[in-house]
Amino acid sequence: MSEPGEQPVPVGLSTASVWPLKAGVCFELAAELGYDGVEVMVWADPVSQDVAALRRWSRRTGMPVLSIHSPSLLITQRIWSPDPVVRLRMSVDAAVELGARTVVVHPPFRWQRRYGDAFGDLVDELEDESGIEVAVENMFKVRPPGGSRGSRVSAFRPSIDPTDVGFRHYTLDLSHSAAARMDALALAERMGEGLSHVHLADGTGIPKDEHLVPGRGGQPCAELLEKLVSSGYAGQVVLEVNTRHAVSSAQRVKDLAESLLFARLHLGQ
DSSP states (O other), rough: OOTTTOOOOOOOGGOOOOTTTTHHHHHHHHHHHTTEEEEEEEESSSSGGGGHHHHHHHHHHTEEEEEEOOOOOOGTSSSOSHHHHHHEEEEHHHHHHHHHHHEEEOOOOOTTTTHHHHHHHHHHHHHHHHHOEEEOOOOOBBBOTTTTOOOBBOOOOSSGGGGOOOOSSSEEEEHHHHHHOOOOHHHHHGGGGEEEEEEEOOOSSSSOOOOTTSSSSSSHHHHHHHHHTTOOSSSSEEEOOOTTTOSHHHHHHHHHHHHHHHHHTTTTO
């Protein structure tokens, strides 16, 4: 259990965890299950792109927006703007308006040369101007089009590991570390005090972004959470699990409740 006077680590639920359902469902389930707040993945769902609508959902459910996940995926390359600089700026503006602490962003794609050249300076500038933590996320290699089954390349510049560059703040995603076959605990050590955000999920080690319920794969989810507590971690933990194959709404609720229980148990809450 957390010691008296210590602030417990907030445990949030990502709207990606209810996909293909809409963001409003995430706010409702987070409140029903006892999460501390919500991370908004900005993507095709119109509500996820609408700050006023998100504010209404937050007020209606009592669930604060803890973080914004900038539209950094291949499938979200035109949401808000085709310009990645504009998308990241809008993500930070949304975080400010909603009272969120963090913006999660992926490293630039290899073909985004101008954006990639300016990315580090842009992140520093946005953090200095806004007070928002722009936490760069670890990624994983992908199979190239037409590539053999075992071939994998990095789509990210300069690599899938943001500590290769060095940023003030990082997001550690355990599903991504599983797909990359990267030692998540060693990665957390490299991130050091810059580790301010965790996407809690699991993976089996296959080269695929699985986002399993924590405890159902091979990642050191429990050990990482316990190490965070012992080191005085002052960041956030967000469950980003895949429930799109849930056979019923009851199964989705069960998986999200189990995920929260896992997190609280190993955070000593």
